[in-house]
Amino acid sequence: MEERMQSTIAVIGAGLMGSALAEVLLRSGRPAVVWNRTPDKCGPLAEKGATVASSAADAIAGSSTTVICISSSGDVLDLVKGLPDDLDLSGRCLVNLSTGAAEEGRSIGELVTARGGEYIDGTILVYPIDVGTPNAVIQYAGANAAWTSATDVLTVLAPEGTLYLGEDLDLPAVLDVALTGSTLGVGLASFIEGAAYATSHGVELDTVVAGAIRILGVLQNEIVKAAKEIAAGDFTTTQATLDVWHHGIVEYRDAIVGQGQPAFIMNGLLAALADARNKGYAEYAYTGQFPAIHGVTATGTGA
Numbered sequence: 001m002e003e004r005m006q007s008t009i010a011v012i013g014a015g016l017m018g019s020a021l022a023e024v025l026l027r028s029g030r031p032a033v034v035w036n037r038t039p040d041k042c043g044p045l046a047e048k049g050a051t052v053a054s055s056a057a058d059a060i061a062g063s064s065t066t067v068i069c070i071s072s073s074g075d076v077l078d079l080v081k082g083l084p085d086d087l088d089l090s091g092r093c094l095v096n097l098s099t100g101a102a103e104e105g106r107s108i109g110e111l112v113t114a115r116g117g118e119y120i121d122g123t124i125l126v127y128p129i130d131v132g133t134p135n136a137v138i139q140y141a142g143a144n145a146a147w148t149s150a151t152d153v154l155t156v157l158a159p160e161g162t163l164y165l166g167e168d169l170d171l172p173a174v175l176d177v178a179l180t181g182s183t184l185g186v187g188l189a190s191f192i193e194g195a196a197y198a199t200s201h202g203v204e205l206d207t208v209v210a211g212a213i214r215i216l217g218v219l220q221n222e223i224v225k226a227a228k229e230i231a232a233g234d235f236t237t238t239q240a241t242l243d244v245w246h247h248g249i250v251e252y253r254d255a256i257v258g259q260g261q262p263a264f265i266m267n268g269l270l271a272a273l274a275d276a277r278n279k280g281y282a283e284y285a286y287t288g289q290f291p292a293i294h295g296v297t298a299t300g301t302g303a
Contacts (some may be wrong), residue, residue, distance in 0.1 A: 007036045008033055009153055010063035012056050012079070013070040013098075014041040016128045017184075021067055021097070021157060022050055024132035029245050035072075057087050065093045065153050069124075073100020073108065087100045087118030097122045097138070100101050101247070102170035109142070109169050118146035120171045123176035125184070137161035141171045169201075190265045197256045228234040229287045237285035246273040 011022040016035035033054040042052045053059035105121035112119040119140035130136045136158035147164045155162045165171040198208045253266035280298030281288030
């Protein structure tokens with residue numbers, strides 16, 4: 001396998017996100033080698049100065065740090081399992097930024113470290129266009145020694161939003177579900193559902209957006225308040241109860257359905273609220289959903 005200077009950074013995966021990662025590294029002046037299962041996708045990166053490797057193994061062999069961003073962590077696991085037996089990973093760090101389950105990240109880490117390499121698992125919380133900008137947020141976990149050796153390279157990808165979570169490899173994938181999937185993914189979907197309803201009534205989209213941005217300020221305050229209630233385990237309230245919320249969401253859902261549109265997000269929320277009511281949290285705060293999701297029945301309800 002061709003040897004390269006150890007400061008070279010490899011990027012495996014030349015899809016939208018992988019290409020964005022490689023381009024930021026190239027702009028930072030770092031020598032970059034790229035590989036993709038479909039070689040043609042590496043063409044634009046080669047035009048910008050990247051060296052195209054003939055295989056994933058060659059890319060890894062010639063680099064001190066390899067960033068992997070392909071379809072899933074399951075595919076990364078298969079890739080690592082398929083590396084040649086004679087590929088020495090000593091002194092090399094593999095960074096997985098593919099989406100996947102926590103157990104897959106652990107399995108990859110075990111394989112890499114068993115071959116003398118270092119492993120960092122990470123998740124990207126933004127779109128490709130944000131990589132390398134102040135808006136980028138990428139979180140990582142791995143052995144402290146591995147993190148120390150790769151920090152300079154990885155910080156380039158998210159100059160103001162590089163987060164090291166510690167050595168627990170589960171954390172990036174777990175938080176990806178909670179933050180990217182639930183908070184961002186579902187939150188954005190709820191905005192789209194609401195915007196579809198409002199604009200069908202002739203409301204200008206700009207008006208909906210302005211209102212949504214104001215609501216985000218309310219949401220920030222509510223998240224902080226909810227966290228305090230959850231930490232204290234006290235879900236009593238003198239404000240709107242979970243039951244009041246349930247009745248309100250039914251009205252909102254019916255308004256959307258009455259407009260001839262699906263209410264996917266509202267129906268999902270109603271299912272969660274109905275579950276909490278059935279477990280005795282009707283007269284508790286909106287955060288009564290938290291213990292209900294954990295399967296805890298409210299004290300003294302007989303439910």
